Amino acid sequence: MTGEDIFRKFKKLIPKESFFSRLDSLAKKYRLFGPVNIKNQTAFREIHTSKELFMEYKSTMLSPGKLFIFRPKEELFRFHKNEGIKIEELPPVSEQQIIIGVHPCDTNAILYLDRTFMGIYKDPYYEARRKNTMIISLNCTNVSPNCFCSSVGSGPFLKAEKGYDMLLTDFGDRYLMEIKSKRAEELFNMKGKKAGKEEMEIKRDIENSVLEAFTKTIAVEGLDELFLRNMDHPVWQHTAEERCLSCSNCVLVCPTCFCYDLIDESSMDMKMTRRIRQLDACQDMRFAEVYGGNFRQRRAARLRQFVTHKLNQTVQYGVYGTVGCGRCITWCPTGIDLTEMAIEIRRSEKDM
Amino acid sequence: MKKPRLGFFKYSCCAGCEFQVMYFQKHVLETLKNFEFIFARMLLRGGNPHGPFDIALVEGTITEAWQADELKKIREKSTLLFAIGSCAVDGGIPAIKSTMPELDVESKVYADITTIHSIRPHAIDAYIKVDGYIRGCPPGERDLAEALSSVLSDKKPDFINYSVCVECKLKGNVCVLVAYGMPCMGPVTNAGCGALCPSMNRACYACFGPMKQANGPALARKFKMMGLSKEDIKRRFTEFGADTLEFRRALDILED
Numbered sequence: 001m002t003g004e005d006i007f008r009k010f011k012k013l014i015p016k017e018s019f020f021s022r023l024d025s026l027a028k029k030y031r032l033f034g035p036v037n038i039k040n041q042t043a044f045r046e047i048h049t050s051k052e053l054f055m056e057y058k059s060t061m062l063s064p065g066k067l068f069i070f071r072p073k074e075e076l077f078r079f080h081k082n083e084g085i086k087i088e089e090l091p092p093v094s095e096q097q098i099i100i101g102v103h104p105c106d107t108n109a110i111l112y113l114d115r116t117f118m119g120i121y122k123d124p125y126y127e128a129r130r131k132n133t134m135i136i137s138l139n140c141t142n143v144s145p146n147c148f149c150s151s152v153g154s155g156p157f158l159k160a161e162k163g164y165d166m167l168l169t170d171f172g173d174r175y176l177m178e179i180k181s182k183r184a185e186e187l188f189n190m191k192g193k194k195a196g197k198e199e200m201e202i203k204r205d206i207e208n209s210v211l212e213a214f215t216k217t218i219a220v221e222g223l224d225e226l227f228l229r230n231m232d233h234p235v236w237q238h239t240a241e242e243r244c245l246s247c248s249n250c251v252l253v254c255p256t257c258f259c260y261d262l263i264d265e266s267s268m269d270m271k272m273t274r275r276i277r278q279l280d281a282c283q284d285m286r287f288a289e290v291y292g293g294n295f296r297q298r299r300a301a302r303l304r305q306f307v308t309h310k311l312n313q314t315v316q317y318g319v320y321g322t323v324g325c326g327r328c329i330t331w332c333p334t335g336i337d338l339t340e341m342a343i344e345i346r347r348s349e350k351d352m
Numbered sequence: 353m354k355k356p357r358l359g360f361f362k363y364s365c366c367a368g369c370e371f372q373v374m375y376f377q378k379h380v381l382e383t384l385k386n387f388e389f390i391f392a393r394m395l396l397r398g399g400n401p402h403g404p405f406d407i408a409l410v411e412g413t414i415t416e417a418w419q420a421d422e423l424k425k426i427r428e429k430s431t432l433l434f435a436i437g438s439c440a441v442d443g444g445i446p447a448i449k450s451t452m453p454e455l456d457v458e459s460k461v462y463a464d465i466t467t468i469h470s471i472r473p474h475a476i477d478a479y480i481k482v483d484g485y486i487r488g489c490p491p492g493e494r495d496l497a498e499a500l501s502s503v504l505s506d507k508k509p510d511f512i513n514y515s516v517c518v519e520c521k522l523k524g525n526v527c528v529l530v531a532y533g534m535p536c537m538g539p540v541t542n543a544g545c546g547a548l549c550p551s552m553n554r555a556c557y558a559c560f561g562p563m564k565q566a567n568g569p570a571l572a573r574k575f576k577m578m579g580l581s582k583e584d585i586k587r588r589f590t591e592f593g594a595d596t597l598e599f600r601r602a603l604d605i606l607e608d
Contacts, residue, residue, distance in 0.1 A: 062524055072524070246563070247515040248515060249521065266505065268383070285565055286514070334574050
């Protein structure tokens, strides 16, 4: 990515108007994506002018990282069968794009996806799109009832130093703009008041007041061990029976869930096959299917798989699988709350 | 290569599935080119109903005794047999009558029932083993293409087995159930339609029938909390899935 490049990490106060007009001037060269208001909801969509943006949004159903970098569904390549088999590579991803207004939870989620797709094994589709995408993060000042990012260290203000291009903080009619990459420095080298100690203190004050707005918290100490001790806790069974629909909404709206399925779609003469990748979900009976069926036959086992992957498996990447965005709670049709399940397990251990 | 011999059989239904094969947009020419149609009442005059068949497609619910007898014979003469459409897969619309006693239904519909020989409706897999389910009302194009091409390539067909919610999320639809409070059946309904209704800002009404292992009671409880009447909840779960365990179980919560 861009971390190695040498650049001036300048911090400036930029009037919002000039920031937006700079964005508009970039619209010819870049595809722009950002939060847009649609029928009382906010969603990340492609925009053609900055006027469409709704930067004061709270949360969106789908995260930008799983819409524009890791695509929900994409064709990877085709193969043709005549005498032999010929693989047809699709043209590499070359579109340059900018995602505007990514909240810290979602920026951290993209950093999490990087661990999967750009770790030991590089996913060429993800990597190409990631490199061609500029991320303009926006510190969050709109806390929703289901947000718990402050408990897992991924928000409301972004602490990560690299892996994205710019960090904005809302200062009323201006943005505090912190440049984090060379390409951002080049594109957004704008006139503005240099931000110093004083502005950083104001930023800290804003952060502290936002922190007070959180209503949902989770104590993360010892969660790994807590879940390992309680793999057969009754909470799994009764939540699965009474409320879990196995509809996979939780997994699909999760910004860090990276599982995918590969599907081959052939023409009837078998001459051409498309290989398609689309999001998969551990709540689905087909997910871990091998000869003889899914290892997790019980609904409770599949629900536990999701919750523990979010709250327990720090062994995988050394961080929690959750960024505390609360989407799985908000968009669960029956409102299953993983933080409440953790609390219930903890409480039952105390009672023993 | 010899073309596979195809038979299309119809029981109690609207014959829409057979027409769907004709209107099979992207694949109709391929289908006609690659299969030999031996028997298909809506597509072909005459035909040979006795087989043998490499592939049999069966639409419709079994609602009369003779249909069950004939179905068993077709099974024996067919290498592969697929249930096509919600009626054959789950009982579909004709199975609504299984929510009341058979005689009551007959008397409601016919003035004179002396010549009526109906039986309790069932999906075809209540009588015979099937090799796959092409779900939907009308059947989804993707699953239909998958079934037919799997016959041509001699592989196990890979049918869609997840909820409508998955298709909604892949399309990026805002959830009509959570965001707008519509009583959407999507979470318990098998996908394959491309989330057609929610994409048009309407609640899913489960025309593809229940997803395997769907948790009907949990969604019925949610509907109850949303303030839907008992009758309304019952209608939603028995419109297409009255003969299925997954949806039948949802009615239990209406008793509490």
